[in-house]
Amino acid sequence: MNRSPVPNQRAIIDRRLLAGRIAELVAEHGDKARPHIVQALKEALDAGRAELTRRLCERPSAGHACTRGHAFLIDQLVRVLYDHVTADLYPAPNRSSAERLAIMAVGGYGRAEMAPHSDVDIAFLTAQRHTPWCEQVIEAMLYLMWDLGLKVGHSSRTIEDSMRLAREDLTIRTSLLEARYVWGDEALYDEASRRFWSEVARGTERQFVVEKLAERNARHKRMGDSRYVVEPNIKDGKGGLRDLQTLYWIGKYTHQVRSAKELVDIGLLTKAEYRGFRRAERFLLAVRCHLHQITGRAEDRLTFDFQRQIAERMNFADRPGKSAVERFMQFYFLQAKRVGSLTGVFLAQLDEEFAQKSAKRGFFAGFRSRPRELKGYVVHGGRIAAPSDDWFRKDPVRLIEVFQLAEAEELEVHPRTMRQAARDAKTIDHAVRHNARANALFLDLLCGRNDPASVLRWMNEAGVMGRFVPDFGRVNAQMQFNMYHHYTVDEHTIRAIGLLSRIEKGELADDHPRATRLIHKVASRRVAYVAALLHDIAKGRKGDHSILGAEVARDLCPRFGLSDSETELVAWLVLHHLLMSHTAQKRDLTDPKTVEDFVNTVQGIERLRHLAILTAVDIRAVGPGTWNSWKGQLLGELFDLSQERLRLGHARHGRQERVEAKRAEVSKRLGPRSDLVASVGGRLDDAYWIAEPADIAAINLVHYQAAREADHALSIHCEFYEQRGATLVTVIAADHPGLFYRIAGGIHLAGGNIIDARIHTSRDGWAVDNFLVQDPHGRPFMEEGQLDRLKKSIADALANRIDLEPRLAQRPLPHSRSKAFDVDPRIVFDNKASNRFTVIEVNARDRSALLNRLSRSLFEEGLVVHSAHVTAYGERAVDTFYVTDVTGSKITGEARLARIEGSLLVAASDALQAQLEDA
Known part of the structure; x- marks a missing residue:
């Protein structure tokens, strides 16, 4: 676009020297000079690229210099090629008027914006069609360029054809728009340029703009x-x-x-x-x-x-x-x-x-709809505009006001006013930030009833948001270098606010029914919106962003005009905004201690309601597909259990009452087969009845009875489990050590990811193991062929018909790019999270069959896995195991814990993965 001269051009390529070398090769080798000429051209191309690479290393931000340099290099090569072909291969000393050829650079090459491996887009312009000399020259040049390894995009047209096609095709019109003369008949190029502007462009300006913007929007x-x-x-x-x-x-x-x-x-x-x-x-x-x-x-x-x-x-x-x-x-x-x-x-x-x-011509010339006035602003055509150039400088609080009015009145901010706001944002100082009216306006905008997210995004684009809330300015455009978060921190935050607004308006009731109900029950909706704004405000700082964010909230909330109680609630929500999702996804919700610990932190219904709402919008705002029915179900279960405890001060029923209530519900579901609750259910202990939902228990009992009647040593049942957005896999087999890790391996080999697992043993020695499984994209297996593949793979793994480790190592990683991240394995033991089990949490790089390797390591250490819970955060996986030793006791000895940790670290390490892949 701006073609300033390329410095020290001959260090990139010396055209005269190269042309002289080719002339020598022609003189020396005659008709057999071609391979020598190609070699000379390749050496010049490689030397030029090497020089430009060196320059970019010296000035790594010099994008214009690098791209202009590559365009210059190709220009000189094209000129040398043309001169060689027309002088040595197809000389035509007395060309006719038809034998005219101009070479134009188009595309990025035409703009002189060529990256090292950009296509060479060339247009050959001829005076007439099918001129033998022109066709020979074009063909010879193209073959030489291909021999150099250049990727050439080319066209060959007459001026007449070019004009006709440009009128019909936007791409060709754009190509001619930025065409640049390189070599050949310059008068022919000038004629084409003149005709383009007079015959194609004139009178079609508005059409071109409309089509280009439509093309941009589609892209x-x-x-x-x-x-x-x-x-x-x-x-x-x-x-x-x-x-x-x-x-x-x-x-x-x-x-x-x-x-x-x-x-x-x-x-x-x-x-x-x-x-x-x-x-x-x-x-x-x-x-x-x-x-x-x-x-x-x-x-x-x-x-x-x-x-x-x-x-x-x-x-x-x-x-x-x-x-x-x-x-x-x-x-x-x-x-x-x-x-x-x-x-x-x-x-x-x-x-x-x-x-x-348009206003100066036509029937309605001179007629324009009248603008209206709104608090000193001009409103016209659905846009709000500042009435003068110094409007914001006179009163910087108006920089907040204009956006608040836009949200309240459902208006766009006029782009010229956006330009003024961006220019004058620097007038927002300490006094403006602490101005009561400015903060009241900002809070009204944040909690707006129409579309606060879009207007906050405009405010952020103009730089006003970061000036008014400097802590937000610090996360402006800040990415999080991981595969879990899809957006920058500021965009994630604004999306969370937008989702909260849509939930409040009832637009997401199908996906978030609980949050849709709760938002209308909270005492302060302002708390919900401010918490959404501030929950990630301290990301990118040294330290825990939740702790630091709570400190920011305590400073900012009074400034925004929130009461002391509202401020304290927002600070608490920011501090604990990850608590509910971590508890629901990484802990066993059927373990009473899980709910007890969660409730001890929450301590109130109002906190619980707000936390449930914030958790939902935070997860969904991470990116497409992050929220699913499984997460919704887990969070719903945690909310219901916690609400019961908070309202009653205790669980509604004791352990035995809960077991009896579950057995009664399963009996009702089974109908005519309700006798299975006593006959089969009697073989399963209380832990089973507390852990399994009634619908799964009903499936298990029927399955267990059928397996025993058929005298099957192994019985596998797979079905789509809609409520959790996953596939339920149940395995009934004679219990033996290592059963769990082998089942996990079989599921992984079939392409499944285990997201939840519960392991039970009947009183007569039969394992009843339930797994929730999804594919690598978070979707359930539903088709009959997929379910059959799961069954066969598990059966083969349990019968030792396959060698699991090498087969699993050959499976592709769930995220092939995960090696771009540093994920050091980390093992956390917790003997306080459960009254019965030691909870082991493993953080590691997500990879194929990680759960299988970790569970095998636990088996080899003599541990019994009672439940497993798997959560993926992009490249990072968090696998949580509830375990005991073979006597049913917790693991407490420091030496043994250290040995288990070492074993798990090896199982989770990149080094083991590399060894298995090599094997």
Whole structure:
């Protein structure tokens, strides 16, 4: 877009020297010179790329210099090729008027924005069709370029064909828009350029803008429609290079600018915005060049695998609480945010230009709908605008007010006003932050009844949010370098607020029925919204973000205007915002001690209601697919059990009463077969009846009876369990040591992930083991073929028909990119979490058959697993086991605990995985 000269060009490639070398090779080898010429060209290409790689290493953020350098290198090679082909292979000293050929660079090559492995997009322009000399030259050049290993995108058309196709096809029109003369018949290129502007572009400016924006919106939707996804596509993603290029294309098409700098001259960007444009473009181009160099190919996805390497190349360093890669990605998202802001003001300016032109002509010339006044602001066309350029500088509190009014009145903020707000955000100082009216307006916006999330997002884009709430500014564009979180911290927070608003309006009742009821029962809805805003406010700092966040909440809530009791509740929620999800997913909810400990921390119904709501929106705002029916069921069970304890001060029923109530419910479910509760159920102890839900117990009893009647040594039952969004796998077999880890191995071999497991033994020595299983994408197995595969795999594992360890090691990782992260295994023993069991929690890198390896290690250490609970957080898995020794006692000896820890660390280690894979 801005083609300043490439410095020290001959260090990249010396065209005259290369042309002379080719002339020597032709003279020396004659008709057999081709392989020698290709070799000389390859050496020049490799030397040029090496020089540009060296320059990027010296100046790792010099994106423009690197991409211009690669375009220059290709330019010189193309010129040498053309001169060689037309002089030595197909000389035509007396060409006819038809034998005219111009070579144009198009696409990124046309803009002189070429990363190391970008396609070489070339258009051959001819005067007439099917001219033998032109076709020979084009073919010869293409074959030589292919011999060099270049990936060439090419077209060959006459001027007439080019104009006709450009009128019909947006892609071809865009291609011609940024076409750049490289070599050949320059007069032919000039004629094509003149005709393009006079025959294609003139009068179609508005159509081009509409089509380009539609194309952009479709691309955004395809790429996830957020600029804050943690593995962005730097070319096609929202806020990426293609968005900047779209602005340039629109500006060039509507105003015939020759460079992005001229967008300032025509008033579409201010000088400051243009500088932001260039900074964002320079950084994104540099990142793309590093990606190409690292991968050795045209790669535009900034995946976890490469983020750490590029952060190191671009000299980002670790800081307390924030790693180098997180700082690099935060800078990336700030540039993507800048691109979004530029897009808004640019298009608004263009929209006004079109509106003014339309108003000056036609039947309704001079007629425009009248704007209305709202508290000093101008409202017109569904947009609210500041009435003057100095509006915010006169009273910075208006920077909060304009967004609050936009939310309350369901208006958009005019992009020109967004531009003013971004410019004047720096006027928000300590006095404004502690202004009572400003804070009341902010709280009204945060708790707005319409769409607070969208307006908070605009406020954040303008930089007002970070200035008014500096703690939020610290997490602005901050990524979390893991595979669990899909968005930056600020985007995750705003999405959580949006989900809370939708739950309050009843829009998510099907997915969150409990939260939909509870939001209307809490004493203060303000607490719910402020807690959602602040729950991750201290991420990226040195220390526990929950503890630090609670301190921030105690400072901010009184400033926002919350009462002392509201402040204390928000601080408590921020401190414990992970408690409910961790308890539900990592602990055995049928163990009375689990609920007892949870209730001792919660201590009140109001806290429980708010915590349930915050937990739901926090999990769902992590990203698509993170919330599922299994998590909803677990959280619901924990809520119901805890609410009962809090209301009554104790469990409604004692242990024996609970057992009898469960047996009665199962009897009712079984109907005519209710006798199984006594005959089969009598063989199962009280722990079974407390642990298993009534519907699963009913299935188990029927299954157990059928297996015994058929005298089956092994019986496996699989069915889709809709209530939990998983597949229920029940195995009934003669109990023996190692049964659990072998079943787990069989399930893993069939492609299943175990999310929950309960292990029981009947009084006559039969194991009744229940597993909840999902596929690697969190979906249940439902098809008959899948269920049969599960059964066969488990049966083969238990019959020793397969060697489990090597087979399991060969299975692909659930997340192939998990090796990009440092996940050190960690083992936690807890003898206080349960009255009967030792609870062992293993944190490790998620990998195929981790549960199988850990449970085998426990078996080899002489432990009995009574239940297992599996939770995945992207690349990290947390497997929790409730265990005893063979006598049914807890594990207490320090020496034995240390030995078990060592064994589990080996089982969870990357080194063992590597050994198994090698074997």
